[in-house]
Amino acid sequence: MADLNTALPNAADRGPVSVLAWxxxxxxxxxxxxxxxLVVKRYAAPTAAGRVCAxxxxxxxxxxxxxAWAPGVVREFAAVPTxxxxxxxxxxxxxxxxxxxGELVLRIGNIRPNVVRYAPRVTxxxxxxxxxxxGFGRPAPTQMFPELAPHALRK
Structure with a gap:
C-alpha cells in the first residue's frame, strides 16, 4: 500500500490506505x-484545512x-464522502x-490514415x-460498478 500512499495527498500521514475497487x-x-x-486514505489526524480523508x-x-501508480483524480474531504x-x-x-x-486514427506522413477500432473490456x-x-461505515454501492457484475467480466 506504500506505493498507493505516495500517489495520494499528505503521504507523510500514517493513516491507512484501502483499495475500494480495482x-x-x-x-x-x-x-x-x-x-x-479507487482508493481511500483515512488520515490519522485531520489536516490543517480540516480534511479527514482523501x-x-x-x-x-x-x-x-x-x-508506478499515478493519480487520475484525487479529492480530499472534510467528512466521509457520499x-x-x-x-x-x-x-x-x-x-x-x-x-x-473507440477508434484511433494513425497518420504517417502523406499516407492515407489508418483507423483502428477498439473495444475496451474489464478482464x-x-x-x-x-x-x-x-473506510466509509456503509456497504459498497455495487451498482456504481456494473462492469464488475459476475457476468460482465470477460477474459
Missing part, C-alpha cells in the same frame, strides 16, 4: 493494458518500468466512459466490501 482493462492490443483502482482514482501500466460525491469523482476520471468503444477486478465498510 479493475484490469484490456484494449485489444491497441493500447497497453491498464490497472486502475479518495482517488489511481492507474498504472503494469508492464511499465517501473509500474456515494454521490464518489460517483462525481469517478465520472470526472471517466471510469465508465473509458470502457466505451479482472472487484469491489472490496470490507474495505468499503471500514
Amino acid at each position: 479493475e484490469v482493462v484490456a484494449f485489444g492490443g491497441v493500447f497497453t493494458t491498464e490497472e486502475r483502482c 479518495v482517488g482514482v489511481l492507474s498504472r501500466l503494469p508492464n511499465g518500468q517501473p509500474p 456515494d454521490k460525491a464518489l460517483e462525481e469523482l469517478l465520472n470526472e476520471y471517466g471510469w465508465q466512459s473509458a470502457l466505451e468503444p 479482472d477486478g472487484g469491489v472490496c466490501p470490507a474495505e468499503w465498510k471500514k
Whole structure:
C-alpha cells in the first residue's frame, strides 16, 4: 500500500490506505493494458484545512518500468464522502466512459490514415466490501460498478 500512499495527498500521514475497487482493462492490443483502482486514505489526524480523508482514482501500466501508480483524480474531504460525491469523482476520471468503444486514427506522413477500432473490456477486478465498510461505515454501492457484475467480466 506504500506505493498507493505516495500517489495520494499528505503521504507523510500514517493513516491507512484501502483499495475500494480495482479493475484490469484490456484494449485489444491497441493500447497497453491498464490497472486502475479507487482508493481511500483515512488520515490519522485531520489536516490543517480540516480534511479527514482523501479518495482517488489511481492507474498504472503494469508492464511499465517501473509500474508506478499515478493519480487520475484525487479529492480530499472534510467528512466521509457520499456515494454521490464518489460517483462525481469517478465520472470526472471517466471510469465508465473509458470502457466505451473507440477508434484511433494513425497518420504517417502523406499516407492515407489508418483507423483502428477498439473495444475496451474489464478482464479482472472487484469491489472490496470490507474495505468499503471500514473506510466509509456503509456497504459498497455495487451498482456504481456494473462492469464488475459476475457476468460482465470477460477474459
